[in-house]
Amino acid sequence: MSRVIFLVYQLHTIIITVADAIGGGKFHNFSDYTPRSPVVGVLALPPQGTLKGPFVSEFVVEFLEGAGIQVAPVLYDDPNLESLLSRLNGIYLSDGSIDITFDHPYVKAASRIYQFALDRYSKDGPFPLIGFCQGHQILAALAAGTTDVILKHAYKTDDVALTLKIIGNGGRMLGSLPSNVKYILENNPVTPNLHRDGVPPGMWGAYKGLKDQFVMTSTSKDPYTQQDFSATMESQPGKPVMYGLQWHPEMIPYNWDPLVKKAIVKTEDSFLVSSSFSFFVGSLFRGKTHKFSNPRDLAKALVRSYPRLCEEDDVVMGTCVYLIQHSS
DSSP: OHHHHHHHHHHHHHHHHHHIIIIIIITTOOTTOOOOSOEEEEEOBOOBTTBOSOEEEHHHHHHHHHTTOEEEEEOTTOTTHHHHHTTSSOEEEOOOOOOOOTTSHHHHHHHHHHHHHHHHHHHTOOOOEEEETHHHHHHHHHHHTSGGGSBTTOOOEEEEEEOOEEOTTOHHHHHTSOHHHHHHHHHSOOEEEEESOBOOTTHHHHOHHHHHHEEEEEEEEOTTTOOEEEEEEEEOTTSOOEEEESSOTTTTTTOOOGGGTTTSOOSHHHHHHHHHHHHHHHHHHTTOOOOOSSHHHHHHHSGGGSOEEOOHHHHHHTOOEEEOOOOO
16 A cells, blocks of 8 residues: 555656646746747727727637737837837738728828838738728728728628629639638628628729729628628739738627627538638738747737726627737
């Protein structure tokens, strides 16, 4: 019996030693730290409703992390914006409900980011930008040089799932999708649409700047007004890398808000679509590493270091947010 107790004690000691080496030694020893992950910035949304400060939706964070990307919030009023951008691998412009004008502080920050991407492309290589819904519209306006490319309150697609009409081969983004996913997109209404504003296809003929930067790769039709709008777009070959989606693949797995249950379809097909776009977004940054010099600076920058607001209703609906404040 004493020998059994001794062996158990030895085994317990070995387990503790190994655990210390893994959890206490190597994990906290940053002397040989080498950046491994891409870090993408998300431009934090301005205060709205009961939220009194800038925030980032948790479903955006989950979508990007699910693609193998770490997430850093970017404040639209950050005086050192360009310094932060230089350490990131790209920017995600999320959904939102602002009135898009070039005087809006959020759009001004997006414009600085857009210019940074243009400058980076001409010097050091791509700094990808990707916009979803509101972000899609902002990218179109910045390329065109006017917000007139956005038809405001022209659509009734604020809670509806639609199909895509893919143009040609769909470009790099849609063209990279498996054939069964493209079939789903074209034949099954699975794309969540939550907008009343949109960029009509005719804007590509009306604004040279929009046409020079972006090619429209698909459209969707408002079933109530029968008006088409740009559903996806991407940068022209040889132009700074940018993508826009008017709809929400990022919400499909993570959002359960009953107010938009018609738009956010929960089926095997819709999850396959969402995961396929997650894989594509990951491919934009996979193999790239951030430029934070040490893990402590990285930890301060990452969204998970900020307070998370998640009340009971938010837990149920998947509408938790991160509250983003200036670093002290």
